[in-house]
Amino acid sequence: MKYQSHHRVGDQPWLRRTLILAAVALSALLLAIPLVLIFTQAFSAGWGALVSNIGDRYTLHAIGLTLFVALLTVPLNLVFGTALAWLVTRFRFPGRKLLVTLIDVPFAVSPVVAGLLYLLLYGRNGWLGSWLADYDVQLMFSWPGIVMVTIFVTCPFVARELIPLMQQQGTEEEEAAVTLGASGWRLFRRVTLPNIKWALIYGVVLTNARAVGEFGAVSVVSGNIRGQTNTLPLHVELLYQDYNIAGAFAAASLLAAIAILTLAIKGVAEWRQARLLAREPADRNPQ
Amino acid sequence: MSIKIEHLNKTFGSFQALRDISLDIPDGKLTALLGPSGSGKTTLLRIIAGLENASDGRILFGDRDISRLPVKQRNVGFVFQHYALFRHMTVAQNVAFGLESLPRNQRPPKTEIRKTVNRLLEMIQLPELANRYPAQLSGGQKQRVALARALATRPDILLLDEPFGALDARVRKDLRRWLRGLHDEFHFTSVFVTHDQEEALELSDQVVVMSQGQVEQVDSPTRLYANPTSRFVFDFLGHVNIISGTVSDGWLQQGNARVSLPGVSTSGDAQLYLRPHEVHLSVEPDSRACLPFTIEAINLIGAEVRVELRPDGWDCDDIWEVGVSHSEFSRWQPQRGDRCFVSPEIGHLFRNGDNRPQPVTWP
Amino acid sequence: MAHASPLKPRSKRVLPGFGLSLGVSLLFISLVLLLPLTGLVAETAGMTWSQFWFVVSDPRVVESYKVTLWTAFLASLFNGAFGLLLAWVLVRYEFPGKRLIDAMVDLPFALPTAVAGITLATLFSTSGWYGQWLETIGISVAYTPVGIIIAMAFTSIPFVVRTVQPVLEELPPEDEEAAITLGASDGRVFRKVIFPSLWPALLTGIALSFTRSLGEFGAVIFIAGNTPYETEVTSLMLFVRLQEFDHAAASAIASVVLLVSLVLLFAINLWQGRYLRRLHGK
Numbered sequence: 011m012k013y014q015s016h017h018r019v020g021d022q023p024w025l026r027r028t029l030i031l032a033a034v035a036l037s038a039l040l041l042a043i044p045l046v047l048i049f050t051q052a053f054s055a056g057w058g059a060l061v062s063n064i065g066d067r068y069t070l071h072a073i074g075l076t077l078f079v080a081l082l083t084v085p086l087n088l089v090f091g092t093a094l095a096w097l098v099t100r101f102r103f104p105g106r107k108l109l110v111t112l113i114d115v116p117f118a119v120s121p122v123v124a125g126l127l128y129l130l131l132y133g134r135n136g137w138l139g140s141w142l143a144d145y146d147v148q149l150m151f152s153w154p155g156i157v158m159v160t161i162f163v164t165c166p167f168v169a170r171e172l173i174p175l176m177q178q179q180g181t182e183e184e185e186a187a188v189t190l191g192a193s194g195w196r197l198f199r200r201v202t203l204p205n206i207k208w209a210l211i212y213g214v215v216l217t218n219a220r221a222v223g224e225f226g227a228v229s230v231v232s233g234n235i236r237g238q239t240n241t242l243p244l245h246v247e248l249l250y251q252d253y254n255i256a257g258a259f260a261a262a263s264l265l266a267a268i269a270i271l272t273l274a275i276k277g278v279a280e281w282r283q284a285r286l287l288a289r290e291p292a293d294r295n296p297q
Numbered sequence: 298m299s300i301k302i303e304h305l306n307k308t309f310g311s312f313q314a315l316r317d318i319s320l321d322i323p324d325g326k327l328t329a330l331l332g333p334s335g336s337g338k339t340t341l342l343r344i345i346a347g348l349e350n351a352s353d354g355r356i357l358f359g360d361r362d363i364s365r366l367p368v369k370q371r372n373v374g375f376v377f378q379h380y381a382l383f384r385h386m387t388v389a390q391n392v393a394f395g396l397e398s399l400p401r402n403q404r405p406p407k408t409e410i411r412k413t414v415n416r417l418l419e420m421i422q423l424p425e426l427a428n429r430y431p432a433q434l435s436g437g438q439k440q441r442v443a444l445a446r447a448l449a450t451r452p453d454i455l456l457l458d459e460p461f462g463a464l465d466a467r468v469r470k471d472l473r474r475w476l477r478g479l480h481d482e483f484h485f486t487s488v489f490v491t492h493d494q495e496e497a498l499e500l501s502d503q504v505v506v507m508s509q510g511q512v513e514q515v516d517s518p519t520r521l522y523a524n525p526t527s528r529f530v531f532d533f534l535g536h537v538n539i540i541s542g543t544v545s546d547g548w549l550q551q552g553n554a555r556v557s558l559p560g561v562s563t564s565g566d567a568q569l570y571l572r573p574h575e576v577h578l579s580v581e582p583d584s585r586a587c588l589p590f591t592i593e594a595i596n597l598i599g600a601e602v603r604v605e606l607r608p609d610g611w612d613c614d615d616i617w618e619v620g621v622s623h624s625e626f627s628r629w630q631p632q633r634g635d636r637c638f639v640s641p642e643i644g645h646l647f648r649n650g651d652n653r654p655q656p657v658t659w660p
Numbered sequence: 661m662a663h664a665s666p667l668k669p670r671s672k673r674v675l676p677g678f679g680l681s682l683g684v685s686l687l688f689i690s691l692v693l694l695l696p697l698t699g700l701v702a703e704t705a706g707m708t709w710s711q712f713w714f715v716v717s718d719p720r721v722v723e724s725y726k727v728t729l730w731t732a733f734l735a736s737l738f739n740g741a742f743g744l745l746l747a748w749v750l751v752r753y754e755f756p757g758k759r760l761i762d763a764m765v766d767l768p769f770a771l772p773t774a775v776a777g778i779t780l781a782t783l784f785s786t787s788g789w790y791g792q793w794l795e796t797i798g799i800s801v802a803y804t805p806v807g808i809i810i811a812m813a814f815t816s817i818p819f820v821v822r823t824v825q826p827v828l829e830e831l832p833p834e835d836e837e838a839a840i841t842l843g844a845s846d847g848r849v850f851r852k853v854i855f856p857s858l859w860p861a862l863l864t865g866i867a868l869s870f871t872r873s874l875g876e877f878g879a880v881i882f883i884a885g886n887t888p889y890e891t892e893v894t895s896l897m898l899f900v901r902l903q904e905f906d907h908a909a910a911s912a913i914a915s916v917v918l919l920v921s922l923v924l925l926f927a928i929n930l931w932q933g934r935y936l937r938r939l940h941g942k
Contacts, residue, residue, distance in 0.1 A: 018752070018836055019846045019854060026753055033749040034761065036742060039790075040814060041764045044779045047789065051782065090688040097681035101673055109685065111929045115693055118925035120875025121773075122895040123914045124696075126902065130911060131699030138699070162692050182381035184675055185348055188368050189375040190395035191450065194676030200394075204385040216770070223772025226877035226895065230902060243774040243878070250778050250882065262775040269770040273763045276770075286385070348674050368674055 048266045051259035063260035071238075072245035073264070075153065079241065080221040083160045087217050091168025092210070096198075098169075099176040100184070110173070113166050121163060125230025128159050151233035156241060159227040164220045171213035172206055175283070179205055208283035212276050219272040223265055298359050298453035298486050299324040300345065305354035307340055307510075314340045316510045318354070322503075325484040327477070329497035332507035333533070338490045339458055341507070345488065346375050346456050358453065374447030376457040380439045382431040388442050389414050389427040395450040417445040420479070437468040444476075448485075457489035461496065473500055494534050498522060506530050527652045531570055531645070538571045538617040538639075540588070549646075552611025556586040556641060558657055566649040569657070573618045575643040578604065578631075585659045588639040590617065592631055602626040609636065700918070703911040715912040723889045724897040731805050731893070732873035735812035740866045742813075743820025744858075750821075751828040765822070768815045773878025780811050781882035803885030808893060811880045812873035819872065820865030827861040860935035864928060871924045875917070 020026065052060055063069065098110055116124065132139040132149040142149065149155045187201045203210075225243040232239040240248065242261055249258035300322035307315040315337045322328045330338040343349040345356060347368035355364050363371055383391050389411075396410045405413070418424040421441040431439055440460060447455060460476070461469040477500055480487060491497050497504050498518040506513040506521070506529075514526050525531045542551030545564045549556045556569060582589070590606035593616060597603075602625075606617040619639060621629075631637065645654035704712065715721070749755075750762050768776065784791045784801035794801060801807045831854065839849045877895040884891040892900075894917055901910040 018833060019840075019849045020748070020752060022846075029745065029749050030753055030755050033746050034755075034757070037746070037761050037764060040742075040817070041761075041767050043789070044776070044783060044814075045767065047783055048775065048779055090684065093681040093684040094688075096677060097685050100675050101678050103682075107933075109689070111926060112689060112693060114925055114929065115922070118871050118875075118921040120877060120895045120898075120917060120921065122877050122898045123875065123917055123921070126898060126910055126914050127696035127700055129699075129902070130703050130907065131696050133907075135907065136699045137702055138695075158692075162696070165688070165692060181675065182377055182379065183383055186375065186377060186381040186446075187383070187394065187398075188674060188676075189346060189348070189373065190446065191369050191398040192394070193369075193398070194680075196398060197676060200386075201383055219770045223770075223775070225772055225774040225777075226875075229877075230899065243772045246772075246774050246778060247882075255782070258778055262772075262778060265772050265775050269767060269772075269775075272770040273766055276766060277759070277763050 045266060045270075048259055048262050051255060052263035054259070055256040059256055060260050060263075063257040064264065066257070068240065069242075069245060069257075069261055072240045072242045072261070075156070075240065076222050076242040078153070079157050079160050080218050082157050083164055083221040084214060084218050086161060087165050088168055088210075088214055090165060091172060091213060091217075094169045095172035095176055096202075099173055100181060113169050116163050116166055121224065121226030122230055124162050125159055125227035128155060128162070128227075129231050132158070150231050152239055155231040156228050156239065159231050160221050160224050163224050163227050164217045167217045167220065168210070168213035171209045171216070175206055175209045176202075205286065208279040208286065212279040212283075215272050215275045215279070219268060222268055300454065300486065300488070301357040302341075302345075303355040303357070305341070305344065305356070306352045307337070307344060307349070308352050314510050315344075315351070318510075318512055320505060320512060320515065322486065322488060324359075324486050326502040327480050327487045327489070327500060328503045328505060329501035330488060330490045330505050330507060331492070331494060331497040331533075332513075333492055335509065336507040337510040338492075338507050342456050342458055342488060342490050345454075346373050347371050348375070372450070372452050372454070374450070374452035374455045376440075376443045376447050376455070376460050378459040378462055380431070380443040382439055382443060382446070384431050387428050387430055388423070388434070389418070391431070391442060392417055392446045392449055394446065399450070413449060417449055421445045435468075436464045437472055440464065440472060441475075444479075453486065455485050455487040457487065459490050459492070462491070462493075469496075476500065498534075506533065508533075524656065525645070526654070528570075528647060528654075531654075536573060536618050538573065538576070538613075538619075539568050539615065540571075540611075540613055541566070541568045543567070544646075544648075552608075554586075554588050554608065554611040556588065556644075557584070557659070558646065559659060561646060561655065561657060563648060568647045568649075569641075570645040570647065570654065571639075571641050571643075573603070573620045576619055576639050576641050578619050578621060578629075579638050579640055582638045583640050585640050586638075588641075590637055590639060592633055592635045592637060594633065595631065604631065606637070606639070700911055700915060703907060704915050707908055707912060711908070712912050715909040716916055720888050720892070721894070721897055721913060724892045724894045727805060727808070727891065728874055728893045728895075731808040732812055732870050732876075735809045735816065735873045736866045736870040738809070738813050739816055739820045739869045740862060743817065743865055743869075744824060744862060746817075746821045747824040747828055751825060766818050769818050773815060773876070774882075776814055776879040777811065777882035780807070780814060780879065784810065784883060802883055803887070803891060805884075805891055807883035807885070808880050808891060811883050812876050815876055815879045816869035816872045819868040820862065823861045823865035823868065824858060827858055831857060860931070864932055864935075867924065867928045867931070871921060871928070874924075875921065 020029070094109070094113060098106055129150055130136050132142070132155060134140060134143055134148075134150070139150065149158065183201050183205070184197060187197045192201070223243055224241075225247070228241055228244060229247075232241065232244060242265060246258050246261045246265070249261060300320075302318055302320040302322075305315055305318040306313070318337075318341060330341060332338045340349060344351050347366065351364070355362055357363065358371070383394065386394070392414045393410050396405060396413060399405075414427070415424065418427055421444065423438060423441060426434065426438065426442075431442070434442065444457075444460075461472055464472065473496060489500070498521070501518060503515065504518055504521050505515045508529050514521060514530050516524075521530070522534060525534060531537050540549065540551060540554060540556065542549045542554070543565065544558065544561065544567050547558050547561060549558055549567060549569055558569075589609040589611075591609050592604060593607045594605040595602060596605070602621045602623060604619050604621055606619065608617070617639065641657075641659055644657040644659075646657050647654050707715075746761075746765060750758060750765075781802060782788050784794070784807060786792060786795055786800075786802065788802075791802060799806070801810060835853050836849055839853045844852070875895055876893070877899070880893055881896055884893065884896075886892050886896055894913065898910050898913050898917070901913065
């Protein structure tokens, strides 16, 4: 007979079943079914239509631009996020708490406001933008603006993944490494990095997902020029406004696939990181 | 390598953790920093290592003022309370880490590093665990690995922060004995922090008792135990029987209790501290003292019998404890509720307001 | 006795990298976060108070504030309840598919808002899977504030769940067991023992959800219909003003929105610092 652990609140079978059912039902309605809809709509005109939708010239360009933006954004934010996490969890200095709060700003700010901020600064009438225009440099309504705004919107993610973890892990291993004579990079590479590996991976993957999917901020600064400054989410909107539902959802399905992949990697990363933390030997030689 | 600490101060914000600490730690000896939590002992250890910076004062290793030197250049080995082993490296990799971190021109070749690691693993008697990960080791094994890792680079000074605190009693005893043996063989200068007075007294050549950021007493274990120089040290080193009273005409009196004080010429309020093994029990008062008690409890504790006594006709804050040998016990056969008397052999008198005791011996 | 010299070792930190990480962080934050603010400041500084007030108190804009505020409020309340339910079920019960649901909770985070927007719009349109069903019982979602609420709720589902989950996980079973052995009913134990530990995290999650919903754009604009004075949210108002090339007006509105967001952010962080730390004793 299975050992019955102590009774806890909410253990009664009827309550348990009701709550689980409610949770599952609502999750299905709000989370699962929308996902399913994306793919059914994408396939609604058949495989051939799906392929030609995705292979459409403008869609391909949008995919390319989106990937390009992500390619620039993610490494930059990776470096920044790691540096900030190291700074904030390993040292004490005045203004530390302010920095931690500042990093949440892109979270709290509406993406349209974010786009507007950049537009006001770098647009033709902004003080920096007009100065740059004198040198024939135009950042808004072309890809640099999109990249900058995407960096803004996605910069918290790596830091927010690393900071609680690094705080929880404490500094003892790193202090030990210092007493053993390790220099800065060696210390980080051999002692810190392996301990935060999975959280870092998830932070990167999440940054990527958000960079690829950013809509509001990019809408403001991109100019929506089909074939030139349309990212994939913008292109989805364009197709939808054109009543090309199948096309819109075809493009959307690509984005949804990235989202699903992101979630899958998150699952793996969390699991691996938890095992690291719990000090369980995972794939070591168990003896 | 001896250590000399001069007028060290450390404040954290508004909290003063260390006050004007001056200490000499002799070369090649095992010194214990002993005290309750909050006494500043770990802070002091970390400052010696360079893991914290003092607010004021100097530290010298030998003749060198190393106060400004960063950790890496101090050549100290540090063993952390919770081991701080690198969890994703094997035992061998952990132990090799210090050697691999040496600058190119000082680093020994890989084969030599491996040999050193093996030698160290032999020394800690865990050669078969070289390829295990820390998560697969017991607490005692982890501690030994942490020690081997710290010793790999041949530090001048070894610092240990409550090294055995997280282990259970049996393992602790074994490791203590083993550390002492290691120390006797290699004679490095070691400083370790502990709150366990038994550990400090058993292991070290010199004990530094600390309280609230200050040094209370520095002495060898035997002298420390025989002559504590303050109330704090007394209280900290184990149970003490105390009688408070008034001294006049060479006798301390309170209620119907009286103790003679040979060689004491003062008068006024005072407390007499008597340790459990510095008195003996008898059925009658004698010329030294009349200290009547009723037996409250009798505890058979391993090697001796501990008798707990409640004062009869006078008062004290805490019950008295006296140790009685098993043979004596079986001869005498005391019972709970029996009346008996305590006769002193060695005592320590604290006049009111004094912090230093006056030793009293009875002929 | 040598006079004690002030101790200032060359590098004052034990761990390396302070200078480098500080430099990188400050540079990045200045360029990415702070510099863009100057553009807004410059633009609004060029307006007089009356101009500013005129734009910001324009009836259509004010209506958008109201719409945004009350829809975000209701969406967060819903998420508070739904999030609590999900967190409870995920932490305390075992059932097939639990891992899947746990992973799916983060879907709104990972899914682009535009995709969420067209999906919800399609689902709840009068011919959509949900929409047609709801029509029969007389509920219209698309092109109504209800649609806005749903879109806002969708995009901030993870906030409450992920804030409450860790607190629930760390709840010591002994506390509950003690209360039960003392004869308390389940409801009482929940009210007196469990909920007091939960509500700070719950409130934080709701506040985060609220803040996010206030600014939500992509998910909302497809389902809302964007009828001025009825289903226009403030982020859309901003966008409209920008399309009209009225940068001044957009800036004015944006500064109001930004101010509110920042105040909320700081309030939440302060709250978290006070309450959540006390609970976890970090």
